[in-house]
Amino acid sequence: METEAPGQEEHAPDxxxxxVVLGRLLSLFxxxxxxxxxxxxxxxxxxxxVYCVIAGKLIYFGLHPELRQAxxxxxxxxxxxxxxxxxxxxxxxLATDVKVTSIFAEPRRIIDRDEAVDQLTSIFPxxxxxxxxxxxxxxxxxxxxxRAVTPEQQRQVYHLGLPGxxxxxxxxxxxxNGPIAAHVLGYANINGVGISxxxxxxxxxxxxxxxxxxxxxxxxxxxxxxxxxxLNATYALRDExxxxxxxxxxxxxxxxxxxxxxxxxxxxxxxxxxxxxxxVDALDPDKINRMTxxxxxxxxxxxxxxxxxALDAGKVTLNSKLDARESLRYGHFTIHDYHAQHRFLSVPxxxxxxSNIGTARMALMVGVEGxxxxxxxxxxxxxxxxxxxxxxxxLVPKNWGELNTMTIAFGQGLNxxxxxxxxxxxxxxxxxxxxxxxxxxxxxxxxxxxxxQVIKPETSESLRYLMRLNAEIxxxxxxxxxxxxxxxxxxxxxxxxxxxxxxxKVLTTFMAIVPADKxxxxxxxxxDEPQGLPETSYYRTAAWNxxxxxxxxxxxxxxMLGVTPRFTPPSEPFPLxxxxxxxxxxxxxxxxx
Amino acid sequence: MVRLLNVLAxxxxxxxxxYAYSIKYETIFRGEKIVQLRQQIRAEQDAIAMLxxxxxxxxxxxRIEALSDQFLAVQEPTLKQVMPPEALPAKPAAxxxxxxxxxxxxxxxxxxxxxxxxxxxxxxxxxxxPDAN
Numbered sequence: 041m042e043t044e045a046p047g048q049e050e051h052a053p054d055x056x057x058x059x060v061v062l063g064r065l066l067s068l069f070x071x072x073x074x075x076x077x078x079x080x081x082x083x084x085x086x087x088x089x090v091y092c093v094i095a096g097k098l099i100y101f102g103l104h105p106e107l108r109q110a111x112x113x114x115x116x117x118x119x120x121x122x123x124x125x126x127x128x129x130x131x132x133x134l135a136t137d138v139k140v141t142s143i144f145a146e147p148r149r150i151i152d153r154d155e156a157v158d159q160l161t162s163i164f165p166x167x168x169x170x171x172x173x174x175x176x177x178x179x180x181x182x183x184x185x186x187r188a189v190t191p192e193q194q195r196q197v198y199h200l201g202l203p204g205x206x207x208x209x210x211x212x213x214x215x216x217n218g219p220i221a222a223h224v225l226g227y228a229n230i231n232g233v234g235i236s237x238x239x240x241x242x243x244x245x246x247x248x249x250x251x252x253x254x255x256x257x258x259x260x261x262x263x264x265x266x267x268x269x270x271l272n273a274t275y276a277l278r279d280e281x282x283x284x285x286x287x288x289x290x291x292x293x294x295x296x297x298x299x300x301x302x303x304x305x306x307x308x309x310x311x312x313x314x315x316x317x318x319x320v321d322a323l324d325p326d327k328i329n330r331m332t333x334x335x336x337x338x339x340x341x342x343x344x345x346x347x348x349x350a351l352d353a354g355k356v357t358l359n360s361k362l363d364a365r366e367s368l369r370y371g372h373f374t375i376h377d378y379h380a381q382h383r384f385l386s387v388p389x390x391x392x393x394x395s396n397i398g399t400a401r402m403a404l405m406v407g408v409e410g411x412x413x414x415x416x417x418x419x420x421x422x423x424x425x426x427x428x429x430x431x432x433x434x435l436v437p438k439n440w441g442e443l444n445t446m447t448i449a450f451g452q453g454l455n456x457x458x459x460x461x462x463x464x465x466x467x468x469x470x471x472x473x474x475x476x477x478x479x480x481x482x483x484x485x486x487x488x489x490x491x492x493q494v495i496k497p498e499t500s501e502s503l504r505y506l507m508r509l510n511a512e513i514x515x516x517x518x519x520x521x522x523x524x525x526x527x528x529x530x531x532x533x534x535x536x537x538x539x540x541x542x543x544x545k546v547l548t549t550f551m552a553i554v555p556a557d558k559x560x561x562x563x564x565x566x567x568d569e570p571q572g573l574p575e576t577s578y579y580r581t582a583a584w585n586x587x588x589x590x591x592x593x594x595x596x597x598x599x600m601l602g603v604t605p606r607f608t609p610p611s612e613p614f615p616l617x618x619x620x621x622x623x624x625x626x627x628x629x630x631x632x633x
Numbered sequence: 634m635v636r637l638l639n640v641l642a643x644x645x646x647x648x649x650x651x652y653a654y655s656i657k658y659e660t661i662f663r664g665e666k667i668v669q670l671r672q673q674i675r676a677e678q679d680a681i682a683m684l685x686x687x688x689x690x691x692x693x694x695x696r697i698e699a700l701s702d703q704f705l706a707v708q709e710p711t712l713k714q715v716m717p718p719e720a721l722p723a724k725p726a727a728x729x730x731x732x733x734x735x736x737x738x739x740x741x742x743x744x745x746x747x748x749x750x751x752x753x754x755x756x757x758x759x760x761x762x763p764d765a766n
Contacts (some may be wrong), residue, residue: 133689139679216689275694523712595712604717 059084109396115478119231121251124262126225128271129481133238135225135316137211143197147176147183148479149204156202160185160204161194171578183247187230188212193323213239215316221274223329224267224308224428224479227316236322238267238479241427255609266481268304276596278309281565283591284313288570288580294330294458295593297601300466300553302487304477305459306601308381308560321540330566333430335455339533339582340394341465341549342451344503348393348415348468352499359388363400370443373594375400375450378581391506392514394530397452403449404442411445417494419466419474420456427479434456451531452541458549462564464553469507469527469559472500501616505625508556509611515583519552519563519591523605524598525613527556543570548582550590556605557613561601563575565590 062080108389115395126135138212151157153176164186175183185205188606189197213228226237233248234240242265277295285293297306310330314322321327328334350356355610361384368375379393390398415421424432435455467474473494475487504565507527511520516528528541531549534541549566553559570585572578598605612618617625701707 133685136686136689138683138686214690216686217693218695220693259725266647266695272694275698279695279698446660457744521712596714599715604720605715607713 057470062255062476071435085346089258097103106355112506113305119235121247122262123228123232123234123247124238125264126238126242127264127266128221128269128274129266129269129287129306131266132271133216134221134267134269135213135215136272138214139209140212141191141194142187142210143185143189143194144206144208145176145183146204146206147178147180150176150202151540153177156205159202160197160205162556163193163448164189166598170575194539203491205288208333214397217271218311218317219313219315220271220278221269221308221314222313223310223331224305225316226428227322234373235319235429236430238265240370240429266301267591268299268306268481269308269480270306270601272311272596272600274307276600277307277593278311278313279624280589280592280596281309282566282587283312284592285567288567288573288585290567290570290585291567292326292330293566294461294590295563295565295589296331296332297593297597298459298462298466298477298564300470300475300559300562302482302484303466303491304480304482304487305477307597324492329428329430330568331459332424332426332428333432335432335435335457335462336547336549336566337452337455337460337533337536338458338549339451339530339531339547341461341529341551342454343391343394343449343531344413344468344529344551345401345420346399346403346465347506348499348503349388349406349411349425351387351502352414352495353404353410356387356402358502358617358625360387360515361385361388362390362395362401364390364395364397368397368400370446373443378383388509389508392510398451400446401447405416406442410443410447411448411518412440413628414459415448415454416465417474420454420460420464424457424460424463424477434460458564458566459550462551462562465553466505466562467479467494469500469553469562471497498616498620504556505614505617507551507553511552511556514554516550516585518587519550519594521591523594524603525555525557525593525606526552526591527554527559527585527611528552530587532581544593546580548580552590552594554598555593555606555610557610560603561591563594563597565593 058489067614088441122137123135125133125137129136132335145156153173157169157173160172161167167186173186175185177288183286186193188208197205198207211229211232213220213232214227215227222237224237226235226239226241228234228239234243240450254344277297281293281295284290290466292311295311296306296308296537298304299306308331310328312327312329314324316322347356356362364377364385365382366378367380375396377393377395381389381393381395385395385398385400387398389395390402390584412421420434421434423431425431433458437448437453438600442451463475463477472493473488474494475491478487503529507516507529508525509527510516511526511528515530516526520526529551531551533547533549534543535545535547536542539546547566547568550564552563554561554563565586567586567589570580572580572584576584612626614625
């Protein structure tokens with residue numbers, strides 16, 4: 041108001057001067073004096089009216105400071121942008137926004153800077169006085185003093201009564217379950233910008249575009265994101281994995297559950313992980329998501345792919361015999377068997393004894409080009425992209441010769457992301473349909489829409505049979521949970537240290553399907569450098585660590601996922617094999633329950 | 634006459650002015666009320682969001698497991714305890730009305746009459762009921 045009055049006083053002499061100038065100018069153009077005077081008055085009246093309206097509006101704004109406040113209020117919501125809630129498949133909140141108060145300052149309006157710095161740092165001891173002084177001394181109109189303060193701190197600052205210090209409501213992202221599913225969720229920073237995981241994916245899906253365009257988004261008008269995760273299953277999975285990693289003194293571990301019919305990732309954990317509420321060390325290279333960002337030699341679990349390839353190409357049948365009498369030589373290289381039998385092995389025996397020689401021979405029957413084409417079809421040679429922005433390119437040999445085909449057949453020489461391997465094994469057991477994994481909830485119809493058939497249903501059933509057989513009499517016995525008709529495959533890969541395969545450092549993997557006659561879930565566990573323990577007779581192979589952990593996960597998670605145990609085994613679990621004349625598959629195996 | 638009309642007109646004018654103003658103030662009052670309520674709703678929504686987050690935090694599986702380990706004396710469930718609804722035994726078929734003396738006693742919660750001779754009114758009824766099942 042005080043500024044308004046002098047402004048108006050200044051107008052009057054201005055106008056007078058104006059009129060004199062105008063009069064002189066007009067005198068140059070005047071034709072009929074009396075007529076133009078009237079016109080000038082009319083014009084002057086019009087302009088005067090416009091000025092009055094402007095002045096009136098200014099006074100109006102001056103009298104209603106709350107209008108300005110309201111405009112600021114609405115802009116404050118976009119300061120830390122609202123983000124949609126992230127829910128698990130059952131509607132439990134995995135990430136949500138809560139309102140917090142933040143303290144800001146308008147440096148130009150601060151009267152005593154030193155006093156303000158003194159008093160604010162006494163309330164917030166973690167504020168650096170020098171930094172705060174620099175902030176308050178800047179010529180900006182707005183600086184943050186402290187984000188997300190407690191109500192008590194807010195009250196204290198309010199009672200300081202410092203001019204130029206104000207409060208603003210902000211959204212703060214919270215993750216009520218802490219580190220559970222942290223790698224899938226990722227996290228958002230203090231400004232509400234997704235930095236990793238699904239949080240970043242949400243931004244990429246147009247949320248940040250809407251925010252930048254100035255839409256005032258609130259939590260209420262954003263649709264929640266429903267993920268494919270099951271919180272309880274994820275917790276149980278992570279818990280069992282953490283126990284396993286601690287027990288076997290492994291450097292790291294990862295585990296996941298995939299629904300093979302929909303491609304949904306039901307649970308996923310990678311240890312070590314981080315707390316998205318406090319993501320100070322989330323970008324530490326040791327805390328990567330090993331399921332999607334790490335690439336590893338999958339070891340013997342890859343044999344499932346090689347055998348499926350040979351079966352699907354018609355190069356072998358389940359009755360074929362492969363020569364495993366002695367180690368396989370190729371140039372300078374010799375391929376050995378870990379459990380050497382020194383005789384001809386049938387295809388199921390190659391699988392249960394995990395014979396490198398037998399698998400290499402099968403891959404050679406298909407040939408290098410056929411092998412490449414098959415792995416390409418199974419998505420093992422290209423980067424797997426999911427909703428998670430973090431992904432890694434598989435390490436594929438540059439010059440792929442026969443030797444590469446032989447070693448890749450049993451899981452050496454091709455590094456893939458574990459989730460990628462799961463996708464392929466899922467396709468091997470679900471009837472041969474290649475379903476792209478997802479972290480968002482979806483139905484079976486949606487999943488099957490663009491999913492190609494990559495292997496024959498008979499081949500898929502053979503693989504299910506082989507995995508079941510391996511759980512009954514082979515290396516996957518530790519995961520054969522009574523009642524769940526589990527099928528599984530172990531994989532132990534020697535780690536490459538300084539360019540050579542190490543003798544004592546291994547990466548163990550385990551894949552299990554539940555139930556083997558009609559798979560619904562694929563379980564995966566991986567351990568990096570597990571140690572042999574007295575109770576495992578100092579074995580460090582996959583069966584003892586990853587296999588045992590997978591068994592515990594299946595027993596604990598199965599009931600949560602509604603898998604009903606059957607204590608009488610299915611009468612004819614593999615009907616297609618029976619039709620093809622391979623009756624052995626449906627007979628109860630000798631010497632088991 | 635004209636004077637009366639004038640007076641009426643003035644009264645009408647004043648009346649309508651009062652009416653108009655009262656409506657105007659009512660509107661302002663309601664408008665303020667709406668703003669207040671909106672603020673309240675917002676505050677409640679924020680509080681609900683906060684409580685929801687808090688609930689998820691205190692009911693997170695990690696905490697529940699720790700609490701159950703500490704306070705509940707229950708065993709880990711085994712798979713033998715899990716079964717599908719279909720595996721439950723079928724609901725028994727409704728029994729035919731029990732006409733034996735004991736059955737008739739059961740129907741009457743009050744003290745039975747002095748007639749305590751246990752002779753069934755229909756001697757075959759007791760033998761029939763298992764067949765009916």
